[in-house]
Amino acid sequence: MPAENLVEISDLNFSYGKHPILKGINMNIPRGKLVAIMGLSGCGKTTTLRLIGGSIRPTTGSVKVAGKEVGGLDTEDLYTMRRKMGMLFQFGALFTDLSVYENVAFQMREHTDLPETVIRDLVMMKLHAVGLLGAHGLMPSELSGGMARRVALARAIALDPMLMMYDEPFAGLDPISLAVIGNLIRRLNDALGATSILVTHDIQESLKIVDYVYFMADGVVVAEGTADEIKASRLPFVHQFVWGESDGPVSFHYPSAPYREDLLLELAHGA
Amino acid sequence: MAHRKVGFGLRGIGHAVVNGVGRLGYASRFFLMILIGSGASFRRIHLTIREIYFTGVMSLIIILVSGLFVGMVLGLQGYETLQKYGSESALGSLVALSLVRELGPVLAALLFASRAGSAITAEIGLMKATEQIAAMEMMAVDPISRVVAPRFWAGVTSMPLLAAMFSAVGVFGGYLVGVVFIGVDVGSFWSQMEAAVDFRQDIVNGVIKSVVFGIAVTAIALFEGYDAPPTAEGVSHATTRTVVTSALVVLGLDFILTVFMFRGV
Ligand SMILES: Nc1ncnc2c1ncn2[C@@H]1O[C@H](COP(=O)(O)OP(=O)(O)OP(=O)(O)O)[C@@H](O)[C@H]1O
Ligand SMILES: [Mg+2]
Numbered sequence: 279m280p281a282e283n284l285v286e287i288s289d290l291n292f293s294y295g296k297h298p299i300l301k302g303i304n305m306n307i308p309r310g311k312l313v314a315i316m317g318l319s320g321c322g323k324t325t326t327l328r329l330i331g332g333s334i335r336p337t338t339g340s341v342k343v344a345g346k347e348v349g350g351l352d353t354e355d356l357y358t359m360r361r362k363m364g365m366l367f368q369f370g371a372l373f374t375d376l377s378v379y380e381n382v383a384f385q386m387r388e389h390t391d392l393p394e395t396v397i398r399d400l401v402m403m404k405l406h407a408v409g410l411l412g413a414h415g416l417m418p419s420e421l422s423g424g425m426a427r428r429v430a431l432a433r434a435i436a437l438d439p440m441l442m443m444y445d446e447p448f449a450g451l452d453p454i455s456l457a458v459i460g461n462l463i464r465r466l467n468d469a470l471g472a473t474s475i476l477v478t479h480d481i482q483e484s485l486k487i488v489d490y491v492y493f494m495a496d497g498v499v500v501a502e503g504t505a506d507e508i509k510a511s512r513l514p515f516v517h518q519f520v521w522g523e524s525d526g527p528v529s530f531h532y533p534s535a536p537y538r539e540d541l542l543l544e545l546a547h548g549a
Numbered sequence: 550m551a552h553r554k555v556g557f558g559l560r561g562i563g564h565a566v567v568n569g570v571g572r573l574g575y576a577s578r579f580f581l582m583i584l585i586g587s588g589a590s591f592r593r594i595h596l597t598i599r600e601i602y603f604t605g606v607m608s609l610i611i612i613l614v615s616g617l618f619v620g621m622v623l624g625l626q627g628y629e630t631l632q633k634y635g636s637e638s639a640l641g642s643l644v645a646l647s648l649v650r651e652l653g654p655v656l657a658a659l660l661f662a663s664r665a666g667s668a669i670t671a672e673i674g675l676m677k678a679t680e681q682i683a684a685m686e687m688m689a690v691d692p693i694s695r696v697v698a699p700r701f702w703a704g705v706t707s708m709p710l711l712a713a714m715f716s717a718v719g720v721f722g723g724y725l726v727g728v729v730f731i732g733v734d735v736g737s738f739w740s741q742m743e744a745a746v747d748f749r750q751d752i753v754n755g756v757i758k759s760v761v762f763g764i765a766v767t768a769i770a771l772f773e774g775y776d777a778p779p780t781a782e783g784v785s786h787a788t789t790r791t792v793v794t795s796a797l798v799v800l801g802l803d804f805i806l807t808v809f810m811f812r813g814v
Contacts, residue, residue, distance in 0.1 A: 358689070360688065360689040363687065365684070365687045367683070369680060373676075373681055384690075389690075
């Protein structure tokens with residue numbers, strides 16, 4: 279089993295209405311590995327995670343988790359599968375009517391019959407891992423953005439899932455927390471024998487911890503390779519991304535009519 | 550030219566009807582899902598009790614104050630009319646019957662819709678907008694049975710209690726104005742009331758009304774929140790729609806129920 283892929287995505291297409299977002303994605307996430315998906319804002323990374331989690335279904339193509347076609351599962355099987363998944367949402371998505379403690383304890387209460395003392399130990403352990411032991415009594419509205427994201431991380435790993443998906447875990451973190459969380463993600467993956475998918479813009483930090491990288495642009499995978507291969511890559515796209523240059527093959531702009539035309543239009547319509 | 554306009558108008562009406570029917574179907578399916586997902590609301594009763602606190606207890610003050618004023622106005626107006634016919638001793642029965650049959654259930658439901666219903670819609674809508682609902686689904690927890698159903702049963706339980714309190718306080722308000730201020734005979738005030746109010750005919754029917762209103766208002770509030778577009782604007786529109794739709798539905802249902810209950814159709 280070890281060499282097998284936990285997640286297999288082939289020829290995946292997805293559109294919101296008539297707007298195509300993903301155009302023929304192929305990805306393999308091997309068991310036990312930590313794989314990063316990188317790409318510009320709006321290129322479809324969160325959409326890919328949602329397809330893996332089964333909250334949206336592919337237009338065409340296939341997404342398999344542990345050999346099962348996610349889009350073909352009924353609600354019950356989907357929920358069974360999701361019990362083994364953890365997802366860190368891009369904007370935290372903490373339950374605003376529950377305290378930090380109850381947020382982390384949420385899945386334990388919903389899915390297990392653990393006694394309160396065990397739940398308490400587990401919650402404190404997870405909060406300690408993200409450095410927020412002291413914040414257990416706060417409400418989500420009392421947290422800063424970075425703290426909320428760390429609580430969401432603690433909640434996502436609460437039941438030690440076999441597949442972890444992190445959507446931008448580093449956004450809004452200071453350099454120290456960033457390194458700690460990066461190491462935590464790596465350690466969790468290895469200690470639990472889990473498999474992790476890391477969506478991030480933070481290429482320097484993630485290259486330190488990941489096994490493999492997929493680069494997406496405009497709904498397709500444009501480059502892939504191990505961390506070392508990426509660092510050494512001469513591909514203009516990858517080079518531009520790794521070194522954060524504004525000149526290069528990647529456009530910073532959402533596809534639109536040329537800006538100049540827009541301005542001219544405005545002139546024609548305006549007073 | 551004119552037939553063009555008529556054509557547009559008809560198309561508009563057709564569109565609205567098709568949309569409306571589609572939404573009604575969607576709402577019915579939602580209602581069914583609430584009933585199916587209700588197990589946890591009873592098995593884990595603390596989930597429901599918590600929501601009873603938020604929906605019921607929070608509406609208590611506004612219900613009590615409004616009930617008192619409505620009762621006092623009833624006392625004043627009723628006395629004015631009754632004394633013309635020399636039957637001011639019937640004031641007690643007039644106040645009690647008006648409240649128990651009509652004003653208690655209806656006004657309490659309208660107040661409940663604007664106080665608790667709008668809050669429910671806004672809360673559920675925001676939970677959706679901030680991906681809390683999606684997060685719950687990703688954790689393999691069904692938001693209908695964990696979030697929606699307990700709120701539904703809390704609303705259905707609170708509504709008759711609130712209506713009863715509204716009526717009770719209203720009767721007290723009528724007593725205050727009629728007996729204490731105006732000086733209607735205290736004995737006849739209570740005895741007429743006791744004689745006129747029938748348990749089966751008036752009290753039970755009033756309770757049935759308020760249960761039906763509770764179901765309607767809470768279901769509308771939950772549906773609007775769950776169906777709201779996940780944006781600030783979407784949630785604010787949904788909140789308004791909850792209050793407006795609830796008011797119309799409560800008044801419409803009240804007419805239908807009254808026809809069946811008190812006209813003996
Ligand atoms: N619910 C939706 N309806 C319509 N279009 C959507 C929806 N959600 C996302 N999109 C579109 O899909 C595209 C990809 O979105 P996605 O959230 O996957 O981007 P992303 O790669 O995660 O970006 P970021 O790095 O900014 O989070 C975007 O162009 C966005 O406009
Ligand atoms: Mg995203």
